[in-house]
Amino acid sequence: MVLEKERTYQVIGTRPVRPDGVDKVTGRAQYGADIRLPGMLFGKVLRSPHAHARVRRIDTSKALAHPDVRAVVTSADLPEPEDRVQELGEGAANLRELSSNVLAREKVLYRGHAVAAVAATNAHAAQEALALIEVEYEPLPAVLDVRDAMREDAPLLHENLRGKTPEGPRAAPSNIAAHTCFNFGDLEQGFAEADVVVEREFRTKMVHQGYIEPHASTALWNADGQLTVWTCTQGSFPVREQLAQVLGHPISRIKVVPTEIGGGFGGKIPVYLEPLAALLSRATGKPVKMQMDRAEVFEATGPTSGTWSKVKLGAKNDGTLVACEATLAYEAGAYPGSPVTAGAMTMIAPYRLEHVRIDAYDVVVNKPKVSAYRAPGAPAAAFAMEQVVDELAERLGIDPLRFRLENAAHEGSRTPWGAPHPRIGHEECLEAALSSAHYNAPLEGANRGRGVASGYWFNAGLRSSVTVTVMPDGTVSLIEGSTDIGGTRASLAMQLAETLGIAYEDVKPTVVDTDSVGYNDVTGGSRVTYGSGMAVYEAGRKLIDEIRTRLSKHWQRPVEEIAHADGRFRTADGQHDEPFKEVCRQLMTRGEGISASASVNARGGAGAFAVHIVDVEVDPETGKTTVLRYTAVQDAGKAVHPSYVEGQMQGGVVQGIGWALNEEYYYGDSGRMANASFLDYRMPTALDVPMIETIIVEVPSPTHPYGVRGVGEVPIVPPLAAIANAVYRATGVRQTELPMSPRRILETTLGVE
Amino acid sequence: MTKAHLRFELNGEPTELLCEPRQSLLEVLRDELGLTGTKEGCNNGNCGACNVLFNGALVNACCVLAVEADGGSVTTVEGIAEGERLHPLQRAFLEEAALQCGICTPGFIVAAKALLDSEPDADEARVRHWLAGNLCRCTGYDKIVRAVLAAEAEMR
Numbered sequence: 001m002v003l004e005k006e007r008t009y010q011v012i013g014t015r016p017v018r019p020d021g022v023d024k025v026t027g028r029a030q031y032g033a034d035i036r037l038p039g040m041l042f043g044k045v046l047r048s049p050h051a052h053a054r055v056r057r058i059d060t061s062k063a064l065a066h067p068d069v070r071a072v073v074t075s076a077d078l079p080e081p082e083d084r085v086q087e088l089g090e091g092a093a094n095l096r097e098l099s100s101n102v103l104a105r106e107k108v109l110y111r112g113h114a115v116a117a118v119a120a121t122n123a124h125a126a127q128e129a130l131a132l133i134e135v136e137y138e139p140l141p142a143v144l145d146v147r148d149a150m151r152e153d154a155p156l157l158h159e160n161l162r163g164k165t166p167e168g169p170r171a172a173p174s175n176i177a178a179h180t181c182f183n184f185g186d187l188e189q190g191f192a193e194a195d196v197v198v199e200r201e202f203r204t205k206m207v208h209q210g211y212i213e214p215h216a217s218t219a220l221w222n223a224d225g226q227l228t229v230w231t232c233t234q235g236s237f238p239v240r241e242q243l244a245q246v247l248g249h250p251i252s253r254i255k256v257v258p259t260e261i262g263g264g265f266g267g268k269i270p271v272y273l274e275p276l277a278a279l280l281s282r283a284t285g286k287p288v289k290m291q292m293d294r295a296e297v298f299e300a301t302g303p304t305s306g307t308w309s310k311v312k313l314g315a316k317n318d319g320t321l322v323a324c325e326a327t328l329a330y331e332a333g334a335y336p337g338s339p340v341t342a343g344a345m346t347m348i349a350p351y352r353l354e355h356v357r358i359d360a361y362d363v364v365v366n367k368p369k370v371s372a373y374r375a376p377g378a379p380a381a382a383f384a385m386e387q388v389v390d391e392l393a394e395r396l397g398i399d400p401l402r403f404r405l406e407n408a409a410h411e412g413s414r415t416p417w418g419a420p421h422p423r424i425g426h427e428e429c430l431e432a433a434l435s436s437a438h439y440n441a442p443l444e445g446a447n448r449g450r451g452v453a454s455g456y457w458f459n460a461g462l463r464s465s466v467t468v469t470v471m472p473d474g475t476v477s478l479i480e481g482s483t484d485i486g487g488t489r490a491s492l493a494m495q496l497a498e499t500l501g502i503a504y505e506d507v508k509p510t511v512v513d514t515d516s517v518g519y520n521d522v523t524g525g526s527r528v529t530y531g532s533g534m535a536v537y538e539a540g541r542k543l544i545d546e547i548r549t550r551l552s553k554h555w556q557r558p559v560e561e562i563a564h565a566d567g568r569f570r571t572a573d574g575q576h577d578e579p580f581k582e583v584c585r586q587l588m589t590r591g592e593g594i595s596a597s598a599s600v601n602a603r604g605g606a607g608a609f610a611v612h613i614v615d616v617e618v619d620p621e622t623g624k625t626t627v628l629r630y631t632a633v634q635d636a637g638k639a640v641h642p643s644y645v646e647g648q649m650q651g652g653v654v655q656g657i658g659w660a661l662n663e664e665y666y667y668g669d670s671g672r673m674a675n676a677s678f679l680d681y682r683m684p685t686a687l688d689v690p691m692i693e694t695i696i697v698e699v700p701s702p703t704h705p706y707g708v709r710g711v712g713e714v715p716i717v718p719p720l721a722a723i724a725n726a727v728y729r730a731t732g733v734r735q736t737e738l739p740m741s742p743r744r745i746l747e748t749t750l751g752v753e
Numbered sequence: 754m755t756k757a758h759l760r761f762e763l764n765g766e767p768t769e770l771l772c773e774p775r776q777s778l779l780e781v782l783r784d785e786l787g788l789t790g791t792k793e794g795c796n797n798g799n800c801g802a803c804n805v806l807f808n809g810a811l812v813n814a815c816c817v818l819a820v821e822a823d824g825g826s827v828t829t830v831e832g833i834a835e836g837e838r839l840h841p842l843q844r845a846f847l848e849e850a851a852l853q854c855g856i857c858t859p860g861f862i863v864a865a866k867a868l869l870d871s872e873p874d875a876d877e878a879r880v881r882h883w884l885a886g887n888l889c890r891c892t893g894y895d896k897i898v899r900a901v902l903a904a905e906a907e908m909r
Contacts, residue, residue, distance in 0.1 A: 018850075026839070031856060
């Protein structure tokens, strides 16, 4: 697509109020749990108390005898699924594994694994009835840590899992689901050229997206076989596909209605409750609503991987990076599919490196199956890589930002996946960081340190469809299918207004169900403002052409003589010159309606870079780390709504601060997460963080008509490493494990046990 | 289960209903009265998404039994605006882009109202301290704190 270069914008770059805003500040917006249908039943899930066990027998008779219970379902109510992989937009799922995760079959593989579901006339009765279901388990040894799971003598989760390797499937079953190798250049030669080499090992713990809205789904299975599901999801179309496969029901008989969604960050892509609510509705003939509690969200949805990594990086005395050797091992949870290959690619994407070998291992453990989490795989890999880069810079006596700048990837540099980088903004972000007020302000005081780090995320494109329709008053309706999590109704309406040359207020965006618009992939991969924006642009251009064709009859001029510019339709001789709205109002009084649709499969967005600067103070008595100042620099390509871009940057930073300093799935030996509540899984509060300063860099993406790049994910990539680098500068001790909790800081800096 | 008779003032209107003694105020507001603006994020008092004003004090509705509200007054997010005129906090949240997904927004607005009603000169540190009972996972709090301070300036 041709880039509209060097142009000025009327709407893009402004900061209007979002169309869904009033509903959200008055409490009227309908989220997943807000759905109510007449005659509705309430469902609850019985979950495994064991991290690993064989299911010998399930007896539901006593639960069914409860006076308020209307149905109980188990995996026996699901069809035997196919053993094949389904692409879900951001990641793929094996359908057999997806089905077994929805309701366990012969084995439970983590504490919280769903075993049965109950529908009753009220939620309290459904909860009581769970205790009446008898399940006979044969507990098995569990394995919870990625490196333990890789041992040859580790308990096996899947007796038939013969992992993929570059040489083909493994001879023997193991917990290693896949071994992928990224290999280019000549590693031996590379390290021979290096004057300085740093090698370190790193560990991070499983963490959760922490969206505030628990999963909630309501299903109505009609007697005619029509299934309707209301659910808070990042992707109504992928939910429809998963339901069709898991239930063995024709996809055309399923309608998914996306409600407002209270956060997702990648965690609301797989189905959990949706198929259960559907089965219970089929069994009872009534609508069934299901809602998780917070402990279920922690224990039974899809957090992101705990990881182990080893990184060896070499540079010449002149500051040139020459070689990188790394091993990454990521926990997939109970079924294969960790984001380890994304970690491997994103950790080296910011740099020009000639000699690289990265071995990436995807490993199953007895914990919940991971889902996507904001730039999946990248933050943990950057935690390792960006600390090693920092250490090399220090050894060479080079400023850490300048060291990165000297080695930064730019247009034409080789990506880890072979192709050259398109136009990217890593250098521009580093330069902006170098000249920022923050970086040039002195940091004084004891126990204080400043850290920096870079981060990269691919940014997805994927499939989007929209329909635009002229209203009788000349305004425009925009029908879209992308769940709006952080302001995409606004960012898409702004792009349509820009394309048509009309006011933002004259575009009314609506997110509709799967029957009412063409296919849309998930709201994920930082793709909606980019990819759905391209669909909006294309539909807008089609609408303009449709109007020109209609004006050609009306004005009795060849269509070529009718131009659209600056929101006006005009003829070259100046005889006709009218604004969009007026033209449309006139056309709408005669002839048929005016509408246009577009479906695009946008190729991957040119990647996004972020560079972060953070000042911390470490309390030597308590080990507590306080973030004093934080600046996030990011290439947005073109910031459609700068406030919402800043919001993504600030939110990603604070999520990263939580990951760096506090958050972890804390397990005892039993395989029970010991901190499955918001009290004990401590996410940052307003009191824990300062204002987050933002610097938006705009290096237009060559693949989007307005130069847009996705902005949602990359801001969580640098914080882990940036804070670790700052803590090192404050204390003189490298932090190689997350979270950098007060306890860990004391252990590592003072040797306190 | 025998139901309890409950009478209280809700957003300025007298309200009367029967509820189970085990139902929380949050459940009764959402499930019995259909006021779903008050959100459930954790159901154990740790996220603030269900903040309401109970007899003028800020509470987590999930931690109050509905029967405790008998004879009292409750204000929810639905009762913050004056008719169709938004409260300055609601306007500030929109203009300062202080929400993304919006699920925590009702709790933040109710909590911030409780603060500004009693401390019209709260500074940034006080606002952050007061709002530490409300979790937001999207915004990083920056724009929320700015919105509260902007509303405070307007109300002064």
